[in-house]
Amino acid sequence: MTGVTLEKVVKRYGDVQVIHGVDLKIDDGEFCVFVGPSGCGKSTLLRMIAGLEETTEGAMRIGARDVTRIDPSERGVAMVFQTYALYPHMTVAENMGFGLKMTGHPKAETAAKVAEAARILKLEPLLERKPKALSGGQRQRVAIGRAIVRGPEVFLFDEPLSNLDAELRVEMRVEIARLHREIGATMIYVTHDQVEAMTLADKIVVLRAGRIEQVGQPLDLYNDPDNRFVAGFIGSPAMNFVAGIAEAGAVSVPGLGTVATSVDLPARGAEVTVGLRPQHLKIVDGATHRVELTEALGGVSYVHLSAPSGEKLIVERHDQVSLEPGAMVGLSFDAVDAMLFDKDGLRLR
DSSP states (O other): OEEEEEEEEEEEEEEEEEEEEEEEOOTTTOOOEEETTTSSHHHHHHHHHHOOOOOOOOEETTTTTOOOOOOOGHHHHHHHSSSSOOTTSSSSHHHHHOOOOOOOOHHHHHHHHHHHHHHTTTOOOGEEEEEEEESSHHHHHHHHHHHHHTTOOOEESTTTTTTSSEEEEEEEEHHHHHHHHHOOOOEHHHHSSSHHHHOOEEEEEEEEEEEEEEEOOHHHHEEEEEEEHHHHSSSSSOOOOEEEOOSSSEEETTTEEEEOOSSOSSSOOOEEEEEEEGGGGGEEEEEEEEEEEEESSSEEEEHHHHHHOOEEEEESSSSSOOOOOTEEEEEEGGGGOOOEEOOSEEEEE
């Protein structure tokens, strides 16, 4: 297996540039997830690696090979799409082995590779079924099996779980993670779901408007984001943001008090954004924030609040106390848990 390297990669459609000079190195055997909001360029970047979209500028390497201008069939990649794209008149075994059949592989070799993929994906009992007799999760496993039998250097996944219900999504996340552990291949996975990114990735690439905002391990991005966008995108529920005013060695936040800090702050009186994870806020006696809703989920509850300035906050609690809408409460937190951002959204460190 081999890694993938992108060097100043650019994609344009006519005069419209959608990928802006991306530099990225994905190591051999790594599970890398592209994550970001709709329209950020993550699927376009994946399709460029696959060769399904032409690279306008820059270079792309798979292992030591420059594949920038190489046809998709010669790149050594296999792609799993959001839609299963199975042939309805073929059995599971025939669907999985069709690509090898078309490239002239011997029947015995094809059968052996299909059997091995079926073992890995636990599809042996389903090999003679046709797609209409399969569940959504089983069809997606067949689509993954079709990629496995090709023995690619790199697996590419384009939002493969989007069409599944919530329970199946969790099940398939576990299956894909197990698959990566078993075969050890380099995998690049696109999703807009940051929970998928956090649970699957060795490395997360956060994209916005065709640019990389930050690259790192899941918990590194969660604990040490470079900017407000990454801080708000990684984590569920999302980080709370409240406006504050810089003072001498502190930030004043209406309704929350003063955040003492040793970071370099802008000039006194400048606007600063304070970020707090829901689990870092504590409800205390007081009347500064209005309760809008309590989501009581059993082991955890999420209390939605309105701040005096109108900002919306979420507090995570590990009890079953439900606060009534309209109730007034106070909030507290430890200053060490607060993250500070300047007016441009960059992290103050």
